[in-house]
Amino acid sequence: LTLLVTLSVLSAVISRGFRRRKWAVLCGVFVGLAVLTKLTAAWLVLGPLLCAFALPERMAFRRQLMNAGLAALVAVAVALPWYAVNLGPAIDYLRSASSGQLAIGLTGDPLSFDALRAFASLTINSAIGTILVLVLLVAGALAGRRLLHRHLDRPVAARIAIPVTWFAVPLVIHAVSRNQDVRHLAPGIIGVAVLAAGAVAAVRP
Numbered sequence: 240l241t242l243l244v245t246l247s248v249l250s251a252v253i254s255r256g257f258r259r260r261k262w263a264v265l266c267g268v269f270v271g272l273a274v275l276t277k278l279t280a281a282w283l284v285l286g287p288l289l290c291a292f293a294l295p296e297r298m299a300f301r302r303q304l305m306n307a308g309l310a311a312l313v314a315v316a317v318a319l320p321w322y323a324v325n326l327g328p329a330i331d332y333l334r335s336a337s338s339g340q341l342a343i344g345l346t347g348d349p350l351s352f353d354a355l356r357a358f359a360s361l362t363i364n365s366a367i368g369t370i371l372v373l374v375l376l377v378a379g380a381l382a383g384r385r386l387l388h389r390h391l392d393r394p395v396a397a398r399i400a401i402p403v404t405w406f407a408v409p410l411v412i413h414a415v416s417r418n419q420d421v422r423h424l425a426p427g428i429i430g431v432a433v434l435a436a437g438a439v440a441a442v443r444p
Contacts, residue, residue: 243273244426247284248405251291257306258295267310271317278329283426286404293397358414366421367431378438385441405430
């Protein structure tokens with residue numbers, strides 16, 4: 240799943256915001272395969288793919304929307320044969336895993352302060368890693384200072400938003416759900432690594 244989500248985001252980026260049809264179609268293939276691997280994979284890639292629309296310096300809305308629609312059709316075509324037969328059992332499993340017997344929650348109320356604090360601590364210690372968090376915080380602060388002294392245009396903002404949403408969307412979904420198994424954050428950890436690497440590259444002399 241982590242590989243397929245990464246390939247989906249990478250294809251969207253290489254497609255220059257769905258301007259390149261071949262890469263847009265390939266993105267659809269990877270998204271379809273990711274959804275076949277896990278039903279909720281669409282939520283993992285939705286944020287980064289939407290942000291990718293803003294990557295081109297010159298927008299071509301009609302072409303981008305047509306290619307994005309084509310990618311969506313390809314994703315549906317890849318996943319539909321299996322879900323046409325197994326959608327019911329897949330939804331039942333998703334319900335059980337998110338709020339039923341298979342849910343792994345830290346407390347009875349996921350929105351309580353103690354639950355959110357425990358989830359944040361578990362995410363840092365067991366999913367992201369303290370070293371990567373420190374690198375991201377230090378390099379991010381230094382890169383942020385540089386951004387304050389320059390014009391933040393749309394493509395640069397998109398390049399920052401892609402890895403941010405890549406991790407933030409699954410983080411928020413799992414933080415407020417009753418299944419707080421941090422292993423499900425694995426596809427989004429790549430976004431954290433990409434963001435940290437970009438911050439380090441931005442502060443190099």
